[in-house]
Amino acid sequence: MEGKKETIFDRLVVSCQFKKHRGYEEFFSEHLLGFQLSGETHAVFPGGTAVIPENTIILIRKNHLIRTTKYPSSAGEYKFISINLDQEVLQQYAFENKIKIGGRYKGSQRLFFEPDEFLKSYFISLEPYINKKKEATPRLADLKIREAIELLLQANSDFKQILFDFSSPHKMDLEDFMKKNYMFNVSLEAFAQLTGRSLSVFKRDFSRIFSMSPKKWLQERRMQEAHYLIKHLAQKPTDFYLDLGFENLSHFYSSFKKKYGITTTDLRKEHDSMVENKQ
Structure with a gap:
């Protein structure tokens, strides 16, 4: 049911x-x-x-x-x-x-x-x-x-x-907050509100701190973490792609290959080879 x-x-x-x-x-x-x-x-x-x-x-x-x-x-x-x-x-x-x-x-x-x-x-x-x-x-x-x-x-x-606290949220440390919460797949409007900013101020502060747009940074940061999980911990994308904020598995696979020039399967093989060489 x-x-x-x-x-x-x-x-x-x-x-x-x-x-x-x-x-x-x-x-x-x-x-x-x-x-x-x-x-x-x-x-x-x-x-x-x-x-x-x-x-x-x-x-x-x-x-x-x-x-x-x-x-x-x-x-x-x-x-x-x-x-x-x-x-x-x-x-x-x-x-x-x-x-x-x-x-x-x-x-x-x-x-x-x-x-x-x-x-x-x-x-x-x-x-x-x-x-x-x-x-x-x-x-x-x-x-x-x-x-x-x-x-x-x-x-x-x-x-x-x-x-009964009707005050606006305090302005939070944007860099610290985003580094800790990049894996949450929510809208930029939600991130802005959570950090005590309007959407326009959030985008402005974000670009000043990270030197790129929020959308691009989120994609880059999630890809970096995915690469680490596969290469060093031998995890399968099916086990973590949702937890890292990716919505679609096939889109993740194609985006990963486009960024790193290698498939997730080949990267896991690299991990297995490294483990064998250490033994």
């Missing part, structure tokens, strides 16, 4: 899988509250990795990159429920409740926590909408989002600094 990803109402999304599935990169421009109902999610993000086990709640802060692999449970099902907490709703909530924050949140960029009784009950209350036994009107959908905000603030007061 194939997996599916379905939007139940404006901001509630249910992802179901029945076999291991490697997801693509996702750029979260808004906060996301999620509940791992069954199976587990393995996540890769700038600076590390994490495993989201069953019965865990995750709050992902806005302006973050994540690549996921979804693993079904022993019963054969993966189910993850997520709710987008967008800025418009949060700003309205902050205005109505006279919420102000003293500064930016200084803790971890991602937060995993065991659900308390109220949050767990909240996600269970969404089951009728997920199973299509009840239709969510726009007003009811809005109330459910507000309920999620209330429960998050009740679970941890620190979340106030995360949810």
